[in-house]
Amino acid sequence: MTLTPQWLDELRSRITLSTLIGRHVKVQRAGREYKACCPFHNEKTPSFTINDEKGFYHCFGCGAHGDAIRFMTDHQGLGFMDAVKELASEAGMAVPAPDPRAAQAAVARASLHDVCQAAQDWFAAQLGSALGEQARAYLKARGLTAETIQRFGIGFAPDSRTGIKSALGSINEDLLIEAGLLIKVDDKPSYDRFRGRIMIPIRDPRGRVIAFGGRILGQGEPKYLNSPDTPLFDKGRTLYNLHLAAPASRQSGRVVVVEGYMDVIALAQAGFGECVAPLGTALTEHQIERLWKMVDRPLLCFDGDGAGQKAAMRAASRALPLLRPGLSLGFVSLPAGQDPDDLVRASGPGAFTACIDRATGLLDHLWTHELNAAPLTSPEARAGLKARLNAHADTIADGDIKALYRREIGQRFSDMFFGARQPQTPGAAFRPGAKGQKGWQRRDEPVPPSEELREFSRQPMSDLILRGVLHGVLHRPALLMRHSEALSEFVGLAEGWADLLDAMLDASHAHSIQPDDAAETLDTARLMTILQDKGMADTIDRLKSGGRPPFSFCTAVQAEKDEAREIRIAGDFAEAIEVMTTRPRLVAALSEVTRRFEADLAENDSGDGLFLEQQQLRARKQQFDQRLIELTERSA
CATH class of the missing domain: 3.90.580.10 (Zinc finger, CHC2-type domain)
Structure with a gap:
């Protein structure tokens, strides 16, 4: 054509x-x-x-x-x-005709679409019949409404070897076999593929039925049975619910991949219409590429059991070679023993939203997986951790992303295993993570933090740093423009200061898109005027009444700028943002491993590996606390 x-x-x-x-x-x-x-x-x-x-x-x-x-x-x-x-x-235009063979194939596909739709109509009718009583009871027990059942076209295949074969007897048997509805073995009579199962139609991006998935009622294997690959259906290139999820994802800005049909259906009923599922296989390269056409960072939400975690790692491994700038995956963790369906039924949609909001990145997922893969009780085991992580990074085709992954892996490994080491040379002190420093730094006269600084360090860490950042932005709006992307991601965690930070970012954005000849300088006075016009005067007063946090960037700009001093202040500001965004993840990880450690002790009276991981995370968190104290010690 x-x-x-x-x-x-x-x-x-x-x-x-x-x-x-x-x-x-x-x-x-x-x-x-x-x-x-x-x-x-x-x-x-x-x-x-x-x-x-x-x-x-x-x-x-x-x-x-x-x-x-x-x-x-x-x-x-x-x-x-x-x-x-x-x-x-x-x-009213005729599409140019293809060559004869392609035309013949197109006619065959059109016929198969008709066959699949006829089968769908029959399955739906059987669900409403006397034969579908047990199936209806099952769906009711799963909490599905009549509207949801109709929206997703759920039906029922009676437990008969010739149910659909007889019902669609007017259709050529070869077409029923080609559509995957009948099974034909040698010269024996054909029989129904789906028997005694809840029937879920699988649709293409245009919403046309192309295949089916069947969930068995009662005991039996396999629990889920899909249509075989056909001229219409390639399970490695198809995502369940894509026809409904694509429009929904454009409204929500996200797409969530879950394990199975019932998870998709339950989540859609709970208000999450942007969910899709692979079809009985691990997420394929083609499916990942299809997801990236919808959003830059699809979220993978697989069950917390061993099978679910293996599926998540297979998806991560397949995505690594495909990574391109701006494209990645996120990973959603669910409470132990629950799948998305269980979670929304037990705790409501808000619980699932909370899990989505805590999604981790691809590198974080790889790090956590390999950290838990084996005990790290010897130098050889720790070296194995680094080797496994670098092996993952080496599969990345994009050179820049590969280099950044290896650098981040090396930094995390160093922070975890070497960052807390105490000096062995008199007069030397190690300052883990200090900006611009590597390894050991000599400090001839170490000065302990003042009592005022110790008092600040006892405040909630995120609030202390965030108030410092907000003070810094008021004095140096240029820093706001330089770090707007990182600060935008933190708005949702800013709690009592979210409105003020959001208003500051809006002011920065409005300033950045003005034509050069129309733009006013966004200095402190201009920013204060904009914020007061937005009704932020009381919030600014509350910020100031809390005292000025002792960070270098909280000081006003001098009339005669010292260039070296301003460069150092900008570096301190960037480091404060890094601490602000990284430390909450460490706190969450430490809380989770502590919970797992306590549960493991209660069940198995062991937990050596988890104890080591807990201590390592605690050491890394202490490093970030130390970085905060160092930031407050630096004189303006």
Whole structure:
């Protein structure tokens, strides 16, 4: 099939873009164009424009841009040819015919779609019949509503070897076999593949039924049975619920991968429509690439048991060679012994949201997995940990990402096993993690922290550092602009200061997008005016009434700047942000390993490996506490 540029231009010219997009969002005329709230990201003020004359759309908020075909592929999740065919049908145009063999294959696929839809209709009817009573009871016990059952097309296959074979007897038996609905062995009569099972249709990105998954009622193996690969269905290239999750992910900004159909369905019922699942196999490279077309950081949420963790590690291993700048994976941990379905039924949607908010990165997941893989009670075992982690990094194809992974692994390894070592030479002191220092640093006259500094160190660490950062930004707004990305990620953890930090970031963003000839200098006075106009005066007073934290960057800018001093202050500010964002993760990890250690002692009266891990995390946390004290000791 050859689609010439001329043919594609004719197709675009016959489509009214504002009408096409208007089926999904409300559009309003604005002069010769149309405007709307962007269908690709959440916004309250329209920044999305549509130009019918030129045949393109553009969002000034998220940068989405394209024509009618691009809208169908990006917003509707269709493949290029599927998008072209749908638009051509609407425009009354005939898609150029393929060669005879391709045409024959297309006819066969169309026939299989009809077969699968007929099977779906029959399975749904059986669920509502007398034969489906036990299946309905099972679904009710799982907490599924009638609306959810209908939305996902759930049905039932009676326990009969010839149920669907007889029901669809008017359809050629070879087609039923090719669709995976019947099994044929040698010269023996064919029989139904799915018997005595809850039936869940698997759909393509356009929502067409292409296969089925069956969950057995009662005892038996396998518990879940999928259709075999067919001309319509390739389980390694298909994600369950993609047709519904793709639009939902554009609203939520995320996509969550869970293990099975029932997890997807239960989470959708609980309000998480952006969930998908692989189909009985580990997440494949193609599926990972498909997820990256939806979001830059898909979240993997597999069960906390051994099988789930192995599946998560297989996905991590497959993703590493594919990593590109800006693309990665996140990992969601669930309470021990619970899957997503269990969690939302027992604790509600908020519990699952909390787990998502605590998602860790790919490197963090690798580190934790390898740390728990074997006891680290000898130098050889510790060297093995580093070797395993570096082996993971070496599979990364992108040179920059590989180098950064190896550097981070080396730094973490050094911090864990060498950072807390005490000096063995008189007059020398080790300052773990001090900016610009490696290993040993001689300090001829170590000075203990003052009582005032000790008092500050006894305050909640995150609040102390965050108040210092906010003070620093008020005095040096340029630092806010330089570190806006890291600070944006911390807004959700800023508790009582979240509104102030958010307002500061808004001011920085508004300043950065102004034309150079219209921009005012964002100095302290200008920032204070903006914040007061936003109603932040009381919050600023509360910040100041708490005292000025003893950090170098909390001091006002001098009339005559000392360049070396300002460089040092900027370095201290960057280090404070690093401590602020890293230390909470250490605290959470220490809390979790302590919980596991206590549980292990209660059950097995052992836990040597967990005890060592606990002590290592505690040592690393103490290093960060020491870094805070060092920051407060540095004179302005």
